[in-house]
Amino acid sequence: MSKQQRKRTAKRKKRERAARRVHTSVDQFPSTSVLLDSAVRLDSYLALSGDPAAVVPLARQRLDDAVEKIAAAVAHVDTFDVLEAVKLRASLVDPETYRESEHGATVAMIELTALILASRGARPGTTPPGDVEPNPSEVIGALQAHLQNLMDAGQVLNMFSVDRDDALHRISFGTRLREVAVRNSSYPHMVEDTLTALFDEPAVEAACRSVLGCTVSDIRTVFAVLQRLTADSWTNNLDALERLAGLADSGVTDLSASDLEQARRLLGRLAVGPGANAMHTPETLAAAVDLDVRTIATVLDLFSTPMSVRPPVDAVLEFFEGKSPFRTRPVLATPEGEYTVVHHALLVPAIRERVEDALRHDTDAWNIYSKHRGAYLEAEAARLITVHLPGCAQHLGFEYFVPARDTERHPASYTKLVEGDGLLLLDDIAIIIEAKAVALRPRSRTGDPLRLRQDLRRIVTDAADQGDRLRRRIFHDRGLRLRDETWLDLTTIREIHTVAVSLEDLSGIATITSELVTSGLLTTDDLPWTVSLHDLRIISELIDRPAELLLYLRRRTEPDTTRRFHAVDELDFFLHFLAAQLYVEPDPDEVHDALPQLGAPRTRDRRRHRRQGLELLTSLTDPLDAWYFHELGIRATPIDKPRMKANLAMLNLIDELAERRDSGWLALTATLLHLDESAQRHCATAGTRLAAQTRADGLPHSQAIPMGTRRGDSVLLVLMTTAPAISTKASQQRLREYTTAKKHQLQLDRGFGLLYDSKGRLISTFYDNRTPGPDPVLDALCSRIPLKGPEAFQGFPPHRRRTRSSRKRR
Known part of the structure; x- marks a missing residue:
């Protein structure tokens, strides 16, 4: 040629x-x-x-x-x-x-x-x-x-x-x-x-x-x-x-x-x-x-x-x-x-x-299709979530008993049988899936308030109510009595999130949770994450590690999130989250009221909270479109997939903890990812710093970092090294006792302990998620260590052993 x-x-x-x-x-x-x-x-x-x-x-x-x-x-x-x-x-x-x-x-x-x-x-x-x-x-x-x-x-x-x-x-x-x-x-x-x-x-x-x-x-x-x-x-x-x-x-x-x-x-x-x-x-x-x-x-x-x-x-x-x-x-x-x-x-x-x-005009045909549609939505929603929950237990399309009247106060006496679409269990975390395949009617799409309220009740409110019904049974009964009379033991569950998945695209509706609350369609108690199936698939394909999923669930269901951020598209929320954002600075005075043991509010905390304003998230999906187009062969020029912005050393630590899968690893990794940039850098390198001190003087060293914004999400993180003269077994025992006692002293919800050797290598972890409260055995442990008991921190701040980075989170 x-x-x-x-x-x-x-x-x-x-x-x-x-x-x-x-x-x-x-x-x-x-x-x-x-x-x-x-x-x-x-x-x-x-x-x-x-x-x-x-x-x-x-x-x-x-x-x-x-x-x-x-x-x-x-x-x-x-x-x-x-x-x-x-x-x-x-x-x-x-x-x-x-x-x-x-x-x-x-x-x-x-x-x-x-x-x-x-x-x-x-x-x-x-x-x-x-x-x-x-x-x-x-x-x-x-x-x-x-x-x-x-x-x-x-x-x-x-x-x-x-x-x-x-x-x-x-x-x-x-x-x-x-x-x-x-x-x-x-x-x-x-x-x-x-x-x-x-x-x-x-x-x-x-x-x-x-x-x-x-x-x-x-x-x-x-x-x-x-x-x-x-x-x-x-x-x-x-x-x-x-x-x-x-x-x-x-x-x-x-x-x-x-x-x-x-x-x-x-x-x-x-x-x-x-x-x-x-x-x-x-x-x-x-x-x-x-x-x-x-x-x-x-x-x-x-x-x-x-x-x-x-x-x-x-x-x-x-x-x-x-x-x-x-x-x-x-x-x-x-x-x-x-x-x-x-x-x-x-x-x-x-x-x-x-x-x-x-199909709706033929009852038999509609019944065939709607049954298949519901089963598909449940299974697909569970698949997109469980891919990021390695080793989780799944319960799909199950039936369980709830009280039909106030006189039924024990699970064995419950007589009302209800259905749950999905329940995913990993460690002490439960994710409830509510699948809603119903669609908005044409009149609702035009913004007709009456029709829209009716449809949103069927999609959003019903999903929230059904998720809350299951949540109450888990926390109140510590388990579920299933249809076949078997007992599903859930005594270890400490954290529950509800994901309401819809076939309907609810752009501009599900993204304004605060307005749904104001209109009476939702309550601020345990808000669900309402998301379309296709948005869930995109988010699932963007997530690189389980901690990202759990942290997004925590942030996205915060009542103040959609008051602080406005977006038309769920993907704008998620991409903003990947950019280390979508964080609402809590009211320091409300934090102090809930957790006085963490210390009195500081002027700079109040200033940061006051300076927060409404942030309008305009379209952030251009890089996402470019990445998908290249993956699908539409675009020739390659582009990196949008990924979580975080400290590299912290991501390495999170990945190591996820690979170990010790008890509490999912909650711990999401908590670490929640820290702001300086706190991530501090915690990710703490093992190396403490190990250097141990090599210098031959003694074990530790640091305790309490954090949280309210009851239910308070955490104690303990970083500790083992000395060459002390056996690993003895150091592990010391880590368990100190983490347990310190958590009890501060009356926090979760305690995580990380043990490093003298070279700064992670060798062991410990997790304590016992519900805070009076405990004579733990009081005795505090005395033996010795630590002051919980009564020493009622109404005034404890001795400050933390830095600013341990307070502020991403």
Whole structure:
């Protein structure tokens, strides 16, 4: 192959990749935080109006003007041509440079364009003056500014439609805003995996075929061919142009009339009539795939929105109310039976909701599917969590007894049988899984307060109540009486977390726990972590060590977390956490009230607490998108996976403790990871420093570090070395006795002891998680060591043996 031929081949392949990217790139980009900078938009409206009361009419006027200008701009152009030209410009996003914060809002603008086009009821445009054929590419330039103005006006109208003094109305606002601005809330490969798990089971397939006339596998096949044929059409046209250009480059000047006609037709199809590349019928699809025309027509009917004459402004206003028909019917259909995809990002996400809506009309089919769906969600949620809990015990889909009335006070007398979705046990930690497969109803998605409250009770409140019911039995009864009358002993459990997993994406709802509390949907007692299955999968794939999971559960369920941090997306919370953040400085006076034995509040502690303000977490997922795109082969440039920011020596210590798996290792490693940077450095190197002192004087050395913010999370960490003249067994005994006595003296919840040799190597650990309280035996141990008893620290601080780094945590 000559150099010129190789150059032409490389150019052709580059064009082919670009053409395919036109209709394959958009649906790879999740857009979970594509909310516009509404504060800036609002400021501009207030500045122009000079009066807050005038903002709504001003926004409505601008919305009407923008719709009118868009409709006028496209009036003389074919609907499919305009839509394809808009998609072409919007979707030419290079995966190497994609940023959700910059490119995520484009699909919503495509949807608005399609709504305005569909409202004229027919595909062809009107005849332009002078019979001059309009060029869609020239129209698109004028559309961009009008579409941006339309989005701004619609968002401002939404902002002023909410009662800011009502917590549920604020949640409703977030729900509606999400429906308007968020598209593709999960990575497509995860959605595909979920569809396979939910609908490829034989009994479910049979139910779908009976009710819908097709299976989800058929639907996915039709969607795939819709995308492939459109991309192939663009590629073939570009290849043909490349061939003609190659002839010209080679010096052939005497092109045939047919070649010239082909070139004119191709150029017209690419520039003037691009809609032909994306126009399909059941017959053209059937010729490209092994499905009959009837099945393909069934699929298209299920997922298509017909063009219908109506005022375009009505369709736009409904869009901003969260009522876009394209969310579940993303194929635009003409009266003549022609179809085009509004944008491919909506195809796969539309499948589950649309199919579930159809199955609900058949009781038998729905029962088959819903039972399978619930079992899958429970099992998958447990799998994503247990992968980070090596050696944990699992109890899934179990039944246990609870008291039916107040007179039933002992487990043997309980008569009410209830179900638990999942219970994971490791060391003294329990993780309750509550799986909620129910979906938000369409009215809830529009922010209807009554419907939204009802749905959130079924998803969020019920999960919290059921988790709390199990938690109470564990802490009160120290075990569970199971259906088969066996006893599950849980006397060792000291820490419990509830994870409520939903198939529904609850962006903008589950991330505002404080508002759910204010609205009465949750209480501050033992808040659950509510998360969608796909977000849980992403977080599971990002976690490198078990301590990260447990620490995130501790931080994420702190009542003050969503008062201190606001985010639309759960992943923004998690990525902020990985960056060594998502920490709320506790009120030092409240800490002192709960744990006076840790010392009186200091001025700098109060100052740090006062300086905390509300922090808005804007989209942090750009590095995450880039990493996934490279992992999936979409992006060529490699990028590091987002990882926990922490002291390297501390991470090495945590990994060593996790590998040893001594008693209490999980709680200990999460506690160590919780320390701030200076405290991590201090604790990670303490063994080496103490060992150096031991080598210098031949004596054992130790340091005790108490910490905590309230009853239930207080901890004593003891670091100790063994001297060469003392046996390891005797040093281990000394570590156990001192840690136990000191923990009892300070009345803390947990005590961790680490024993190092004279070279600074960790040789033994000890864990004491006995519940604090009066204990004559431990009083005697304190006297023998000797240490003052617990009574010495009632109401005044103990002798300070800690540094600032032992107080402040990350």
